Amino acid sequence: MDVQTAAVPPPRAGAAEGSEVSAEPAPSAGPGSAIELVGIAKTFASRRGTVAAVERVDLVIGEGEFFSLLGPSGCGKTTTLRMIGGFEDPTEGQILLHGKDVVGVPPNHRDVNMVFQSYALFPHMSVFENVAFGLRRKGVAKRDTESRVREMLELVQLEGKADRRPRELSGGQQQRVALARALVNRPRALLLDEPLAALDLKLRQAMQLELKRIQREVGITFVFVTHDQNEALTMSDRLVVMNAGRIEQLGSPREVYEHPRTRFVAGFIGTSNFIRRPVRSMEGDVAVLDSGTDERIVVPGARGRRRGRTPRRRHGAPGEDRADRAAALGRPLRHPGACRGGRVPRHVDAVRDAVAGRHLTDRVRAERGRRHRPR
Amino acid sequence: MSAVLDRPVQAPQRTRHPRRWRGWLLPTWSWLVIGWLCLPIFVMILFGFNNTQGKFNIKWQGFTLQWYRQLFTIPDLTNALEASLSIAVIVTVIATILGTLLGMALGRYKFRGIGSVNLLLFANIAAPEVVLGASLLSLFLTVGIPRGYWTIVIAQVMFSIAYVAVTVRARMAALDPALEEAARDLGANGVATFFRVTLPLLMPGVMAGALLTFALSIDDYIITSFNAGQTVTFPLWVYGASRNGVPPQVNVMGTLIFGFGVLLAVAGAAINRRRQA
Numbered sequence: 001m002d003v004q005t006a007a008v009p010p011p012r013a014g015a016a017e018g019s020e021v022s023a024e025p026a027p028s029a030g031p032g033s034a035i036e037l038v039g040i041a042k043t044f045a046s047r048r049g050t051v052a053a054v055e056r057v058d059l060v061i062g063e064g065e066f067f068s069l070l071g072p073s074g075c076g077k078t079t080t081l082r083m084i085g086g087f088e089d090p091t092e093g094q095i096l097l098h099g100k101d102v103v104g105v106p107p108n109h110r111d112v113n114m115v116f117q118s119y120a121l122f123p124h125m126s127v128f129e130n131v132a133f134g135l136r137r138k139g140v141a142k143r144d145t146e147s148r149v150r151e152m153l154e155l156v157q158l159e160g161k162a163d164r165r166p167r168e169l170s171g172g173q174q175q176r177v178a179l180a181r182a183l184v185n186r187p188r189a190l191l192l193d194e195p196l197a198a199l200d201l202k203l204r205q206a207m208q209l210e211l212k213r214i215q216r217e218v219g220i221t222f223v224f225v226t227h228d229q230n231e232a233l234t235m236s237d238r239l240v241v242m243n244a245g246r247i248e249q250l251g252s253p254r255e256v257y258e259h260p261r262t263r264f265v266a267g268f269i270g271t272s273n274f275i276r277r278p279v280r281s282m283e284g285d286v287a288v289l290d291s292g293t294d295e296r297i298v299v300p301g302a303r304g305r306r307r308g309r310t311p312r313r314r315h316g317a318p319g320e321d322r323a324d325r326a327a328a329l330g331r332p333l334r335h336p337g338a339c340r341g342g343r344v345p346r347h348v349d350a351v352r353d354a355v356a357g358r359h360l361t362d363r364v365r366a367e368r369g370r371r372h373r374p375r
Numbered sequence: 376m377s378a379v380l381d382r383p384v385q386a387p388q389r390t391r392h393p394r395r396w397r398g399w400l401l402p403t404w405s406w407l408v409i410g411w412l413c414l415p416i417f418v419m420i421l422f423g424f425n426n427t428q429g430k431f432n433i434k435w436q437g438f439t440l441q442w443y444r445q446l447f448t449i450p451d452l453t454n455a456l457e458a459s460l461s462i463a464v465i466v467t468v469i470a471t472i473l474g475t476l477l478g479m480a481l482g483r484y485k486f487r488g489i490g491s492v493n494l495l496l497f498a499n500i501a502a503p504e505v506v507l508g509a510s511l512l513s514l515f516l517t518v519g520i521p522r523g524y525w526t527i528v529i530a531q532v533m534f535s536i537a538y539v540a541v542t543v544r545a546r547m548a549a550l551d552p553a554l555e556e557a558a559r560d561l562g563a564n565g566v567a568t569f570f571r572v573t574l575p576l577l578m579p580g581v582m583a584g585a586l587l588t589f590a591l592s593i594d595d596y597i598i599t600s601f602n603a604g605q606t607v608t609f610p611l612w613v614y615g616a617s618r619n620g621v622p623p624q625v626n627v628m629g630t631l632i633f634g635f636g637v638l639l640a641v642a643g644a645a646i647n648r649r650r651q652a
């Protein structure tokens with residue numbers, strides 16, 4: 001059980017480049033922002049008053065980025081995506097697509113396309129007609145339409161299926177038609193609402209690679225909604241973890257995985273256990289916890305908790321040092337004076353990755369001995 | 376392990392017993408019902424070929440095609456058929472359009488009063504025709520509208536809308552709203568979305584409603600008789616003639632209308648199958 005943090009492989013291949021263990025700065029959106037959400041909120045009127053689906057979301061998604069919205073069911077991912085696509089109007093806030101405020105602009109006048117969770121392929125049209133639908137609405141010349149559709153079907157490897165009806169295709173093929181139908185319009189951003197959720201595991205993994213390949217090939221911004229953390233961690237350049245209509249954390253997959261900013265993120269990402277044990281000793285910023293047996297629990301980043309309330313969460317703040325990061329983690333500390341000025345905390349809450357077996361510092365919470373009730 | 380092995384051995388034994396009587400009972404029963412349903416139609420068709428001599432066409436007197444040749448020799452009957460057909464076409468067009476719009480609204484949107492509208496549709500279908508006909512007549516009398524061709528149209532549209540609305544409502548409710556959103560997303564405006572996506576997908580429901588309306592209209596007697604004034608439709612004429620004996624031309628016309636209906640239904644099914652294939 002004596003586990004160290006060094007030299008642990010990244011969450012999944014391709015999740016993030018670089019071999020540094022500590023958090024890299026999240027690649028920020030950069031100057032060419034494709035989508036900006038400014039103080040977005042959405043409430044639905046329901047029979048019992050109003051439901052807040054999204055509360056104050058601020059987000060900047062960069063040009064050409066593969067960006068994921070990750071979160072549990074009902075956290076507002078779909079609602080956020082639908083607001084970008086123009087299917088819902090935000091109750092509050094602004095949506096900027098390439099710098100232009102598009103609130104109130106109908107979907108057919110927005111330069112983004114959507115891949116629906118149900119695919120929403122037109123059942124009365126052939127694959128070809130489905131893919132050609134958008135071009136025909138825009139009055140693209142017949143010959144151009146033909147060649148662009150063929151080209152797109154080639155990209156998604158469905159050349160021979162042009163005359164089929166959607167119902168004659170497998171789930172994965174339907175999914176690719178939906179993708180082709182959206183991409184053929186050359187949108188400036190593609191919105192994908194859990195496009196892989198209906199596929200079985202094997203196909204899903206194949207399609208994940210496929211999606212990545214296509215995104216690289218076309219170089220379009222992808223906004224990808226999923227409740228599958230593996231999917232988000234493997235595919236994204238950056239992601240946000242959402243909970244109850246709010247953003248919990250924004251960052252690169254590696255950042256979010258290794259340095260969950262809140263207890264929620266720590267619990268949601270990875271398979272982890274929370275452990276609270278008394279501190280046996282403190283070596284630098286590594287706490288050694290008493291496991292109750294002969295084993296030791298070693299927790300890095302357990303030092304440097306500031307006294308009093310923790311500062312507000314800071315999104316995407318790059319390059320914090322460990323002490324700062326530890327301070328930024330967690331909820332307001334209810335036990336002031338716990339570990340001030342290098343004092344050794346009595347007890348520490350640690351997040352333990354149940355798969356990799358190592359300890360992630362989520363929050364380090366010390367308690368006075370007297371108040372501590374052993375479990 | 377033994378339980379796994381036992382099961383396939385036991386299963387056929389358990390099903391063999393019921394299959395023995397199901398083997399003949401179900402087909403026999405089915406054919407009896409089908410025969411029962413088809414008998415009147417068969418009699419109608421058969422007696423259109425009856426070489427009847429007297430006024431009454433109820434006894435088989437040999438095969439002839441003369442009634443087909445003399446189909447339009449009774450002017451009143453011909454006029455009545457014409458009135459019925461033209462009314463049916465007008466009613467079908469109006470009721471299908473209105474009923475489709477109503478059914479779409481009921482199947483997709485939630486709005487104030489949706490419950491009462493649904494109840495109204497149900498009441499319209501469930502209410503006895505005599506009541507509908509009589510109350511409509513008193514309405515026309517009160518307002519002072521002269522009864523005739525157009526009051527028949529109004530009356531029939533009134534009771535047909537509910538049937539169209541109900542079939543379209545079911546279809547609309549089953550339609551994934553994302554399909555229309557996808558159309559909008561791909562650049563279609565409201566009109567293009569309706570005509571290229573919504574309407575084609577609702578078509579089976581719309582066609583079913585239209586066929587039902589046509590059939591209801593062409594053979595409606597009760598409501599029409601209240602509101603017809605001096606206008607005579609095919610069913611009204613037949614009913615009037617039945618006291619003195621129904622001429623075989625009626626059987627022939629009935630056969631042709633029936634054949635036309637079957638043709639439409641078959642064509643509709645074929646189109647549907649092709650579209651889905």
Ligand SMILES: Nc1ncnc2c1ncn2[C@@H]1O[C@H](COP(=O)(O)OP(=O)(O)OP(=O)(O)O)[C@@H](O)[C@H]1O
Pocket residue numbers: 044045046051052053054071072073074075076077078079080227
């Ligand atoms: N049209 C609506 N009317 C009322 N409430 C809604 C509506 N759409 C969404 N909500 C509510 O808003 C919240 C967020 O919904 P949303 O569909 O965005 O969740 P989600 O993150 O996409 O979840 P899932 O992973 O299950 O798809 C939920 O509580 C939901 O009940």
Ligand SMILES: [Mg+2]
Pocket residue numbers: 077078079
């Ligand atoms: Mg959703």
